[in-house]
Amino acid sequence: MAETEEVILEKPEDEKKLDESLKDYKGQAGEAPQDEEFATLPDELPSDGGEVFSFTRESAPKESEATFEKKEEEDSNELIPWYKDRKFLYLVGASLFVTSALIFILMILTFKGDNVKPDIIATKLKVQAEVAPDESYQYDDSKKIDNMIQKANALYVKGEIEQALKIYEQVSIYNESLSNYNLGVLKMNEGKFDEALVSFDEAIKRGESQSVSAINAAVSALKLNDKERFKYYIDLAEVYLSKEGKSKLYDYYLSLINYYKGYYPEALQMLQKTNIEPYTDTAKYLSAKIYTKMDLDSKAVQELNSQESFESSLSLGLLYARMGEYERAKGALSTAMKIDRDFNKSLAAISLVDLKMGNYQDMLLRLSGAYTDDSDKYKILDDYKIKVRLNRELFDVHIAQKNFSKDLLKKYKDQFDLLFYFAPYQVFDAKQALLYIKKANITDFVDDSNDAGNYLTTGKMISSTNVKIAKAINYAFNQQLRLANKEFQNILKDYPEHSILHYNLALSYAQLKDYELAYKHFSSSYHLNPKNYLAGAFAIFCAKIIDMDTTKFYNEIMENIATDTEFKANLQRAMIFLAGGSYVSMLPYLEEEKQDSPLSLMLEAIIAKTNGLDNQVSVKISKLKALLPDDIIANILYFNSMNENLDIKEYSQNAQIHFKDLKLDYKSLFGGANIVREYYVSLMHIAGLLNLEREKFKNFMNTSDSKDEGVVQTLAYLDIFAGQFEEAYALYNILIDNYKIEDSRTLFLAAVAATGANNPNSAIILLQLAKLNDKNNKESKAALGLLYQEVRNYEPALTQYKDLPNDFKSEFFTFDIRKN
Numbered sequence: 096m097a098e099t100e101e102v103i104l105e106k107p108e109d110e111k112k113l114d115e116s117l118k119d120y121k122g123q124a125g126e127a128p129q130d131e132e133f134a135t136l137p138d139e140l141p142s143d144g145g146e147v148f149s150f151t152r153e154s155a156p157k158e159s160e161a162t163f164e165k166k167e168e169e170d171s172n173e174l175i176p177w178y179k180d181r182k183f184l185y186l187v188g189a190s191l192f193v194t195s196a197l198i199f200i201l202m203i204l205t206f207k208g209d210n211v212k213p214d215i216i217a218t219k220l221k222v223q224a225e226v227a228p229d230e231s232y233q234y235d236d237s238k239k240i241d242n243m244i245q246k247a248n249a250l251y252v253k254g255e256i257e258q259a260l261k262i263y264e265q266v267s268i269y270n271e272s273l274s275n276y277n278l279g280v281l282k283m284n285e286g287k288f289d290e291a292l293v294s295f296d297e298a299i300k301r302g303e304s305q306s307v308s309a310i311n312a313a314v315s316a317l318k319l320n321d322k323e324r325f326k327y328y329i330d331l332a333e334v335y336l337s338k339e340g341k342s343k344l345y346d347y348y349l350s351l352i353n354y355y356k357g358y359y360p361e362a363l364q365m366l367q368k369t370n371i372e373p374y375t376d377t378a379k380y381l382s383a384k385i386y387t388k389m390d391l392d393s394k395a396v397q398e399l400n401s402q403e404s405f406e407s408s409l410s411l412g413l414l415y416a417r418m419g420e421y422e423r424a425k426g427a428l429s430t431a432m433k434i435d436r437d438f439n440k441s442l443a444a445i446s447l448v449d450l451k452m453g454n455y456q457d458m459l460l461r462l463s464g465a466y467t468d469d470s471d472k473y474k475i476l477d478d479y480k481i482k483v484r485l486n487r488e489l490f491d492v493h494i495a496q497k498n499f500s501k502d503l504l505k506k507y508k509d510q511f512d513l514l515f516y517f518a519p520y521q522v523f524d525a526k527q528a529l530l531y532i533k534k535a536n537i538t539d540f541v542d543d544s545n546d547a548g549n550y551l552t553t554g555k556m557i558s559s560t561n562v563k564i565a566k567a568i569n570y571a572f573n574q575q576l577r578l579a580n581k582e583f584q585n586i587l588k589d590y591p592e593h594s595i596l597h598y599n600l601a602l603s604y605a606q607l608k609d610y611e612l613a614y615k616h617f618s619s620s621y622h623l624n625p626k627n628y629l630a631g632a633f634a635i636f637c638a639k640i641i642d643m644d645t646t647k648f649y650n651e652i653m654e655n656i657a658t659d660t661e662f663k664a665n666l667q668r669a670m671i672f673l674a675g676g677s678y679v680s681m682l683p684y685l686e687e688e689k690q691d692s693p694l695s696l697m698l699e700a701i702i703a704k705t706n707g708l709d710n711q712v713s714v715k716i717s718k719l720k721a722l723l724p725d726d727i728i729a730n731i732l733y734f735n736s737m738n739e740n741l742d743i744k745e746y747s748q749n750a751q752i753h754f755k756d757l758k759l760d761y762k763s764l765f766g767g768a769n770i771v772r773e774y775y776v777s778l779m780h781i782a783g784l785l786n787l788e789r790e791k792f793k794n795f796m797n798t799s800d801s802k803d804e805g806v807v808q809t810l811a812y813l814d815i816f817a818g819q820f821e822e823a824y825a826l827y828n829i830l831i832d833n834y835k836i837e838d839s840r841t842l843f844l845a846a847v848a849a850t851g852a853n854n855p856n857s858a859i860i861l862l863q864l865a866k867l868n869d870k871n872n873k874e875s876k877a878a879l880g881l882l883y884q885e886v887r888n889y890e891p892a893l894t895q896y897k898d899l900p901n902d903f904k905s906e907f908f909t910f911d912i913r914k915n
Contacts, residue, residue, distance in 0.1 A: 276304045279311060288315040292324075305335035310351055317355075329355045343371050347378065359385045376404035383410070392418050409437045413444055421452050443478035447912070450881070453904035455896040462893075473889040481910040483881045485851050489907065490818035496747060496781045501739040503732060503774075504704040504712070510673070511636040512770045514701070515605040516728055517693040518633070520568045521595045523561040532569045540693070541568065542629075560590065564599065571603060574766035574805065577836070579603050594624035601633065606768035608840055610637045611871045618648070625655050628667035635674035641871035642900055649675050666695055669702065678705040685711070691718055693729075700732075712736060725760045727771050731778055743781070750782035764792075765805030769840065772812055780816050789813045804834040812844065820851030839869035846878060847907050855882055873899055878908040885910070 247262035279294030295312035299305045309332035316324035333352050339345050350365030363385045369378035383398035392414050399407045399414070412427035425448055431441035442465055449458035462472045488494040504510060519542040529541065567582035583600035590596055601616030617634035621627055631652045638645045652671055656662055669684040681702045689695060696719040703711035713736045720726075720733035734753050738746050763771045779785050792813060796806045807826050814823035827845035830836040842865035849858040859882050865875040880895030 275301065276308050276311075279308065279315075283311065283315060288318045291315045292319075295328075299331070299335075306332050306339050306348060309335060310348070310355070313355060325355075344369070344374065347371075347374055350378070350381070354381065354385070359388055373404070376402035380405050380407070383407075387414065406431075406434060406437075408434070409441050409444070412441065412448075416444065416448050416451070421448050424448050439475055440478055443475050446476065447479055447481070447910075451909070452902075453877075453899075454901045455877075455899040455903065456901045459893065459896060469890065472893070473887075476884065476889050477887060480887075480913045481881065481885050482913040483850065483855070483878075483885045483908060483910050485847065485907055486905075486909050489816055492780060492783055492785075495777075496743045499743060499777070499781045501735060501743075501746060503735050504701055508640055510701050511640060512608070513697055513728070513732075514636070514670070514694065515602065515633070516768050516770050517697045518602055518629070519692075519694065520564075520571065520599050520602060522564050522568070523557050523595065527558065527561055527565070530565070532565055532572060540572065560586070564595070567599070571606075574760075574762040576603060576606060576766055576768060577804070577838075578766075580607065592623060594620045594627050594630065597623065598627060598630045601630070601637075605633065605637060606770070607838065608769045609838060609869060610640045611869050613637045614641065614643070621652070626659065628652065628656070628662075628664055629670065632667055632670035632674050635671070639674065642873075645674065666698065669698060673698075673701065673705075678702070682706060691722065693719060693722060696722070725758060727759050727761070727763055727775055730754075730757065730759060731774050734778075747782045750778055751784060754778070754782070754784070762805075764809050765803060766808075767805075772809055776813060776816055785813065785817050789817050789819075804830060804836060807834070808836075808841070811848070815844065815847055815851065818851070820848050823848035824852045824854065824857075837864070837868065839865045839872050839875070842868065843872060843875050843878075846875070850878075850882075850908070855885070858882060873903055874905055874907065877903065877905040881908055881910055 243262055243265065247259040250256075250259035250262070275294045275298040279291045279298065282288070282291035282294060292312055292315050295308040295315065298308040299312070309328045313325050313328035313332060316322075316328055329352060332348075333356070336345075336348060336352065339348055342348070346365045346368040350362045350369065353359075353362035353365060363382060366378040366382045366385070369375060379398045379402040383395040386392070386395035386398060396411060396414050396418075399411055408427045408431035412424045412431055415421070415424035415427060425445055428441045428445040428448065431437040432445070434441075442461070446458045446462060449455070449461070462475070466472050466475065488498045504513075517540075519540045521542045532541070563582075563586050567579050567586065570576070570579035570582060580600065580603040583596065583603055587593075587596045587600055597616040597620035601613045601620060604610075604613035604616065614634055614637035617630050617637060620630035621634055624630070631648070635645045635648055635652075638648065649671070656668065656671075662668075665684055665687055666689075669681045672678070672680040685699055685702055685708075696715050700712050700715035700719070703709070703715060716729075716732050716736045720729045723729040734750065738749050741749065764775055776785070776788075779788050789810070792806065792810050796810060807830055811823045811826035811830065814820070814826065824845065827841065827848050830841055831845060842861050846858040846861035846865065849855070849861060859879065862875045862879045862882070865872055866879065869875075876895045876898050880892045880899075883889070883892035883895065
C-alpha cells in the first residue's frame with residue numbers, strides 16, 4: 096500500500112528535482128491507497144461531486160447519428176426485406192446509437208465524504224458540450240458494429256440466413272456487454288457499489304470492455320473496503336489492458352492502473368503523455384495528486400492551476416497551507432467556503448490556518464458566524480486532527496538561522512525588556528546603600544529617591560529600611576535575582592504602601608518576565624508617588640506586553656507631568672512617549688546634554704532605531720559596551736550592531752569567533768535576568784556553539800560545590816534548544832520539586848520539555864499551573880488550547896483561544912495535521 100506522510104501547515108516548498116523524486120520515491124505497490132489527510136490531497140481534490148459518468152442518448156456522437164441517417168436515405172426507395180425494415184433498423188440503430196455513444200471517462204480520487212479515499216474513476220455527468228467521448232473507442236466500436244450489421248445484411252441477401260443470424264447474435268451479445276458496463280457506471284453513481292460489481296463482472300465475462308470494467312470494479316471494491324477484491328480486479332485490469340493497445344487512451348488507462356497499484360512515478364510518466372481532450376485536465380488533476388504524495392507541492396499547485404475542468408479551491412488552499420503560504424491559503428479556502436460541497440472542510444481548514452497564523456479571534460468569529468451551536472463547531476474542528484509539537488526552529492540550527500532576526504531592537508517587547516535590564520533599583524540613600532552592595536561599578540544601577548514617604552518618617556527607620564533594600568539589591572547584582580525578589584516581598588510586608596519598595600519588587604518581576612505582577616507593583620509604586628515617573632512608564636510597558644488598555648493610565652501620567660512645575664526628568668518623559676508609541680516626540684532627548692548611563696544609552700539607541708537613525712544606534716551601543724565591558728547583553732548588542740548587515744551564515748561564523756574566548760560575566764546566565772539566558776542561548780544556537788556551551792555548563796554544575804538553582808535553570812534551558820528534552824524535563828522537575836521554583840515561566844518551560852519528551856498529560860498540568868500563576872501568560876494559553884484540541888476536548892480549547900489576541904504566534908508550540 097502506498098505510504099503516506101503526516102501533514103505540516105507551516106511546510107516549506109520542497110526544492111528537490113522531479114527526477115530525483117521519481118528515482119527515490121518508494122511506494123508499496125499492489126494495494127489500495129491508504130486513508131490520508133491533506134498530505135496527498137485525496138478528497139481535497141474533488142471531481143465536482145465525484146459522481147460517475149455515462150453518456151446518455153442525447154450525448155451520442157454526431158458522427159454515429161449521421162451514419163445511420165445516411166443509410167436510411169440510401170435505402171428509402173427500395174423494397175426491402177424484413178431485415179431492412181425501417182422499424183427493425185430503428186430498433187437496431189437506436190441500440191447502436193446508445194452503444195456507440197457509450198464510453199468510459201475515467202476519473203481520479205475525490206474528496207467526497209468524510210473518509211479520505213480514492214473515489215469512483217468515472218466523472219460526474221455533465222452537459223453534452225462540456226465533455227467529448229473517447230474518439231478512439233467510439234470510432235473502433237461503432238464502426239465494428241456497423242460493419243458487422245452490413246456483413247449480416249449482405250449474407251441475408253445472398254440467402255446465407257444462418258450465418259447472418261449468428262452475426263446478429265454476436266452484435267446482440269456485444270451490445271449487452273456494453274449495457275452491463277453502462278449499468279455498472281450508473282450504479283456507482285448511485286453509490287450502489289455491490290450492484291455495480293455485479294454489472295462489471297457481467298461485462299468482463301462477455302469479453303468486452305474488460306480492462307476498463309475491471310478498473311471500475313476495483314474502485315467499487317475499494318469503496319466497499321474490500322481490499323482482496325480490489326487487488327483482484329486491478330490485477331485483472333492490467334491483464335486485459337493489452338486489448339486496449341490501439342486506443343489513443345492506452346497511456347491514460349495504464350496510468351490509472353499504476354496509480355491504484357501504488358506505482359506513482361510510473362503513473363505520473365503516463366499521465367504526462369495524456370494530451371487527448373477531454374482527458375488532459377483529468378490527467379493534470381491526477382498528476383497534482385501524485386505530486387502531492389511525493390511532497391512536490393509547488394508542482395501540484397502548478398498542475399491544478401493549469402486545468403479548468405475541476406473546482407480545486409479547497410485543494411489549492413490545503414497545498415498553500417502545506418507550503419506555509421498562509422495568506423494565499425486563506426484566499427483559496429475562502430473561495431472554497433462558497434461551495435456547499437466544500438464548506439465544512441474549508442471552514443475546518445481555514446480555522447487551522449488561523450491557528451498557524453495566530454489569528455485566534457478571527458477563527459472564533461468565523462466559527463461563531465457559521466454555527467451558533469457549539470456542538471456543530473466541535474464537529475467541524477473534528478474534520479482534521481492535530482498533533483501538537485514544538486517549533487523545529489528551537490533545535491534545528493538551519494531553521495533557527497533562517498528565522499533569526501538580527502534586528503534586536505525592532506519589537507517593542509524587546510525594547511521594554513532591554514530597558515528593564517538596564518534600569519536602576521531605587522534606594523533612599525545611595526551612599527549608604529553602596530556600603531552593603533558587594534559589586535564594583537554599579538553606581539549607574541542605583542538611583543536615589545528624595546521621597547521618604549509617610550511610613551518612613553524617622554531617620555533611623557529610613558536608614559534601617561535602606562540597609563534591607565541594599566542587601567536585597569546586592570542579591571540581584573550578584574546574579575541571585577530570585578532571592579532578591581523574595582527579599583523585596585518580605586520587606587514590602589513591613590511597609591506595604593511605599594513607592595520605592597513596590598518599584599524594586601516590580602523591577603525584579605519584570606526582569607524575571609513576570610509582567611502581570613510587575614505591572615501590579617509598578618502601578619502601585621506610581622500611584623503611591625505620582626512623581627515616580629519611571630515606575631509609571633514601566634507600568635505601561637508591562638501593560639502593553641500583557642495586552643492591557645493603557646490609554647487611561649497614559650493620560651493620567653501626561654496630565655501629572657503637565658502640572659508638575661518642578662519636572663525635569665526628561666529621560667522618564669521620553670520613556671513615557673515610547674510607551675505611548677510617540678517616537679518622534681522622543682527625538683529631543685537625543686540632543687540633550689546628560690551624563691551617560693546604561694539606561695540612557697539604551698533608550699537613546701531605541702529612539703534612534705525607531706526614528707530610522709541607524710548610524711546613531713551603533714554609536715550608542717558602542718558607548719554602552721565600553722561602559723559595561725563584561726556584560727553579556729551589552730556585548731551581544733555590540734556584536735549585532737557590527738554584523739547585522741551580513742548574511743546569516745557570515746553572521747553565525749563571526750559569532751563563533753567573537754564569543755569563543757571572550758571573558759564575560761557568565762554568572763548572569765545562571766541567576767540574572769531572563770533576557771541574558773535567552774539572548775545568549777539564541778545566539779549560541781544559530782552560531783552552532785550550543786552543544787559546546789551545554790557541555791561547559793554541565794561540567795561546571797558537576798564540579799561546583801554550589802548546586803545553585805540558576806545553574807540548573809540554565810542547563811535545562813540549554814537542553815531544550817539542544818533537543819535533549821528528557822534531560823530538560825528531569826532538570827525542571829528538580830527545580831520545581833527540590834528548589835520550589837514555581838513561577839509561571841519555569842512551569843511553562845517545564846511544559847515545553849514535557850511536550851518534547853512526549854509527555855502531553857504532564858505538559859497540560861504544568862501549563863495549567865503556569866496559567867494560574869500568571870493569568871496573562873499567552874504562551875501557556877496557546878499551548879493549552881492546542882493540547883486540548885489534540886485530544887478533541889474542544890470546549891476548553893476554545894476557551895483558551897478566547898483570551899488570545901490576533902497576531903499572537905507561540906514561540907515554542909505549533910502542530911501538524913495527523914491521519915484520522
